[in-house]
Amino acid sequence: xxxxxxxxxxxxxxxxxxxxxxxxxxxxxxxxxxxxxxxxxxxxxxxxxxxxxxxxxxxxxxxxxxxxxxxxxxxxxxxxxxxxxxxxxxxxxxxxxxxxxxxxxxxxxxxxxxxxxxxxxxxxxxxxxxxxxxxxxxxxxxxxxxxxxxxxxxxxxxxxxxxxxxxxxxxxxxxxxxxxxxxxxxxxxxxxxxxxxxxxxxxxxxxxxxxxxxxxxxxxxxxxxxxxxxxxxxxxxxxxxxxxxxxxxxxxxxxxxxxxxxxxxxxxxxxxxxxxx
Amino acid sequence: xxxxxxxxxxxxxxxxxxxxxxxxxxxxxxxxxxxxxxxxxxxxxxxxxxxxxxxxxxxxxxxxxxxxxxxxxxxxxxxxxxxxxxxxxxxxxxxxxxxxxxxxxxxxxxxxxxxxxxxxxxxxxxxxxxxxxxxxxxxxxxxxxxxxxxxxxxxxxxxxxxxxxxxxxxxxxxxxxxxxxxxxxxxxxxxxxxxxxxxxxxxxxxxxxxxxxxxxxxxxxxxxxxxxxxxxxxxxxxxxxxxxxxxxxxxxxxxxxxxxxxxxxxxxxxxxxxxxx
Numbered sequence: 203x204x205x206x207x208x209x210x211x212x213x214x215x216x217x218x219x220x221x222x223x224x225x226x227x228x229x230x231x232x233x234x235x236x237x238x239x240x241x242x243x244x245x246x247x248x249x250x251x252x253x254x255x256x257x258x259x260x261x262x263x264x265x266x267x268x269x270x271x272x273x274x275x276x277x278x279x280x281x282x283x284x285x286x287x288x289x290x291x292x293x294x295x296x297x298x299x300x301x302x303x304x305x306x307x308x309x310x311x312x313x314x315x316x317x318x319x320x321x322x323x324x325x326x327x328x329x330x331x332x333x334x335x336x337x338x339x340x341x342x343x344x345x346x347x348x349x350x351x352x353x354x355x356x357x358x359x360x361x362x363x364x365x366x367x368x369x370x371x372x373x374x375x376x377x378x379x380x381x382x383x384x385x386x387x388x389x390x391x392x393x394x395x396x397x398x399x400x401x402x403x404x405x406x407x408x409x410x411x412x413x414x415x416x417x418x419x420x421x422x423x424x425x426x427x428x429x430x431x432x433x434x435x436x437x438x439x440x441x442x443x444x445x446x447x448x449x450x451x452x453x454x455x456x457x458x459x460x461x462x463x464x465x466x467x468x469x470x471x472x473x474x475x476x477x478x479x
Numbered sequence: 480x481x482x483x484x485x486x487x488x489x490x491x492x493x494x495x496x497x498x499x500x501x502x503x504x505x506x507x508x509x510x511x512x513x514x515x516x517x518x519x520x521x522x523x524x525x526x527x528x529x530x531x532x533x534x535x536x537x538x539x540x541x542x543x544x545x546x547x548x549x550x551x552x553x554x555x556x557x558x559x560x561x562x563x564x565x566x567x568x569x570x571x572x573x574x575x576x577x578x579x580x581x582x583x584x585x586x587x588x589x590x591x592x593x594x595x596x597x598x599x600x601x602x603x604x605x606x607x608x609x610x611x612x613x614x615x616x617x618x619x620x621x622x623x624x625x626x627x628x629x630x631x632x633x634x635x636x637x638x639x640x641x642x643x644x645x646x647x648x649x650x651x652x653x654x655x656x657x658x659x660x661x662x663x664x665x666x667x668x669x670x671x672x673x674x675x676x677x678x679x680x681x682x683x684x685x686x687x688x689x690x691x692x693x694x695x696x697x698x699x700x701x702x703x704x705x706x707x708x709x710x711x712x713x714x715x716x717x718x719x720x721x722x723x724x725x726x727x728x729x730x731x732x733x734x735x736x737x738x739x740x741x742x743x744x745x746x747x748x749x750x751x752x753x754x755x756x
Contacts, residue, residue: 327695327697328697329698330698346697349695376692376695386692386695389682389685389689390682390695390699391697391699391700394678394699394700394703396736396739397674397678397703397736398703399739399754400732400736400738401671401674401735403735403754404666404670404731404732404735407731407735408666412666414663414666414667416667417624418624418626418653418663418667419604419667419668420604420605420606420623420668421605421606422668422671422672422675422705422706423667423668425702425705426671426674426702426703426706428699428702429699429702434752434755434756437755438748438751438755441743441751442743442751445743445744445746448743449743449744452736452739452743454685455677455681456736456737458678458680458684459674459729459733460733462676462677462729463673463730463733466719466725466729467722469722471715474715474718474719475711477676477677477680
């Protein structure tokens, strides 16, 4: 098994991202054994049924003990709490990655940890609004960016193998600081999610109060509200952890919306067209 | 040709909607001959090449002279200007429909016209962000609502045949007043388009001023900005014609967004979760 990138991979959180990575690890022959642990034990059992993992483990600690690569694919509030304790248990031959959507809180939580070099912070910019092991997809990461955060804080051997892993599943790699990441993610992902939730809520309220029939909607509304079906337990901690960049992104959007509103209120065709360009 | 619903159909504006309807008219054997006119003459020629129409006509007047059913599929500002003149030329055996996205301005423009009964106001709630004859799709209207506006203002024979036409191309029919329509369309379509344009602009500006790299975006942003690629010449007049309902819809959304922002600013998990539900 010498040619395997990671003989044993442990996936903590076997949902959309963890499960999709498990599929690709197998497809591309990157792991010998895939073990899994999930807070919701039924998800781990389902992941075995689906062939995503070979065997479940009863605790994160049991997973850490066996994993050459540990993948933390859990909500970011739980990540921030668990990552220091995971690093406490890491041996020098082990590597841990996370796939969370915020990075500054994590970076701060482990900045001075002696085992910090075993950790490579990753954010695959891929996903859907679905969750759980049944949401796992083949080739989810192919031709999508995976961002590697603060790479200089990771040990060269861990970084090299993690870069190889993402490249082998088809991801395009880019590197940035935790701060730049959180601003980027706020603008490209977190703020758009807030808009989708707020839009879905606006429509629901109009159905209640104005007898709107939302079944009349065409494809545009479905497209705009798709990501509002994303799981609350995953996204609420993201919004809180990335508070300042997210508030700035919301304010930037709100300013553009206000400009649009004013142009419409003033019947200003030239201004409306210029805002649409 | 007695069993044809409309022996000759004239389509004024052979783009996404006009072209898709032409395809379905042919597929479902609802028209003998399909004639077309387009302000951009190259689009009419392309529509012949694509087999959407049998022959082009050099003017809207020439089209009116021959059409049993005239389909007006043009931007709503041009519709409001042309519809009274189209009705001037209508014979009692002819029917005209529009497929525009606003209805109150049109309703007012022809309210007291003696030939008003020959007009059936329609809004198929279907489309994509693309435009022009090459954007025409088969079965675009199937299982989507087509709204029939102020049906009591149309002659029973015209209304019956237009209802049959939409039913035969697979549309689900619903009826409402012009006022209810414009509020519905503002909430379900026009306001979401404004959000998409404002979001696209926010991202563009961050690319310019904050060195954001928007190529890192996952599928969520693409989903949220897809309809911002819709043609300006079609949407700018919609925003102006549906001004009051649109401003109300924007304000309703802005209030929900502000509530979301406040909950995030206050680290109020319970409020954030309740806004996401």
